[in-house]
Amino acid sequence: MDGAAVFDDWQMGSNVAAERLQIDIAGWEGPLDLLLTLARNQRVDLKAISILELVEQYLAFVEQARGANIELAADYLVMAAWLALLKSAMLLPKEIEQDPSPEEMALRLQLRLQRLAAMRDAGARLLGRDRLGRDVFARPSPEGVRTIRRRLWDADLYELIAAYGQVRARTAPALHVVAARRVMSLDTALQRLSTMLGLAIDWRDLISFLPPEVSGDLRRSALASSFVAALELARTGQCELQQEAAFAPLYLKAKA
């Protein structure tokens, strides 16, 4: 396995792609949100956007994310599959009968984007209004008016249903689901690194110590744990470290 090539790949995940397409999944609320962002980049009315261009941008994004080993949630992939279908339908000759027609599919997507954009816009306009307690103020400590019907006890619907929710949550049989989160522990990395170091004679890139089959989050975890393990081995005098510059490959060698 060529260490340098792997390193390029890793670097792309962190730097290049971030600059080019801003692969920042956390910033989007699902595929429709991403599509809307891409559509707005066309800088035209949502009624006039090019759906084909939009579809190609989305598919390019998904490809890039995969290339950068970014794990996409299932709904992004479902949308990608649907858009790939739409794209091929749009490129097919017109004579071929399709149901639903590509125009219809494209229009449906466009309508959904318009609706989401409208509500996002409406939300922003709502928040920009003169809000009570921020822009306009009511009287903070009114005297209060004489009560017509004395109500000794007070409670609202939210409190009522929230209380019921909590009763049910409290008394429901405890069911603990631990989200599957694959990590490489520090111990594992330490063991793996010291074993492999014993076999190596020359300087080797830290990346080349990672298990070749891992990807995504697990790969990131393996990299982080191996880095810490390398520091630990250097501290205890079992290996030497060498790095030309910040973000340059980090090389390890067993201490003679």
Next chain:
Amino acid sequence: MTGDPIPDYERAVEAAVFASAAPLTPAEIAQFVGDGDVAGALRAIAARHAPGGIHLVERGGRWHFQTASDLAHLLRREREEPRKLSRAAIETLAIIAYHEPVSRAEIEAIRGVQTAKGTLDVLMEAGWVRPAGRREVPGRPLLYKSTADFLTHFGLESRKDLPGIDDLRAAGLLDPVDVAMDGFRFDDGVDGGDDAAGG
């Protein structure tokens, strides 16, 4: 500054609204001050205060006094942003207000993502959204709608004052996609198979 003396009934209405801890409907006001032309009194009070620094306003059929909005820059309290809402919560609030009554599935159809736990909870706790019965279709989904407190907080006299609601309605943007699709002519019947994209 002298003018006609202010009628006692109007003064009483003014005092009741001013002293009340919560906004009052005309019916509630009448319970305090006795029967009379509450609406006329409210109009007169609002007009009398209009040039001043305190305004009488109607929000969702309830009346209260508040500071004039053009003075916001003097009184605004930066630290006390009433509630910091997530983007999901803002969108959900807008969808409920503009489409009410609306089910969670309908909210999700517009947003294209599932509603995270806690989004509706935050809006209900703020008192801006509440359950509003069920839709009589299979599954009887619970419906949500906005509250009078929502109108009060955002300075809306009624839902008709929601920003741009008339334009959105006229443009069909408050109709579900399926309804809008029916308005277009296609050779083939509309097929729901592409709903998979809804996620």
Next chain:
Amino acid sequence: MTGDPIPDYERAVEAAVFASAAPLTPAEIAQFVGDGDVAGALRAIAARHAPGGIHLVERGGRWHFQTASDLAHLLRREREEPRKLSRAAIETLAIIAYHEPVSRAEIEAIRGVQTAKGTLDVLMEAGWVRPAGRREVPGRPLLYKSTADFLTHFGLESRKDLPGIDDLRAAGLLDPVDVAMDGFRFDDGVDGGDDAAGG
């Protein structure tokens, strides 16, 4: 009713005094609205409001608005706030509403804790719960159900409008409290008047 337009400075003073939780000294007012003839503005505001139902008054060098004294009969005499229901009471009320008719033993089984004698009394006193016969099993336990007054108070058409378990889960209401509160800021309740004084 038109007269000379009210100067902006006077309007600002008026709004600042109105929006303050505590009476303000002229110096505190100036911190909000900037330097100017605060005393003159206060005199003008007091004169403008004199014929109405709201008066601007000075007490020990501090100014605040209050209801005109001849209208005091509208005001609450005893400052008795409605009390918040206890945690146990609101849970018990919720269980009765969701499961009615239900016996005390059943309520305890659902809550997982014993119900104090007074809890049901409070709910009955509030008029939200009433006895509803006995269950024909050994011991013939008394059953409880919710009242029409309960529906009215909580703005429900019928008990069917209560959100179901799935709705509660989706809204985030089945989460532990601390999770549900996460990312949610409350007003800290500090009023601007004290800030101005402290600034």
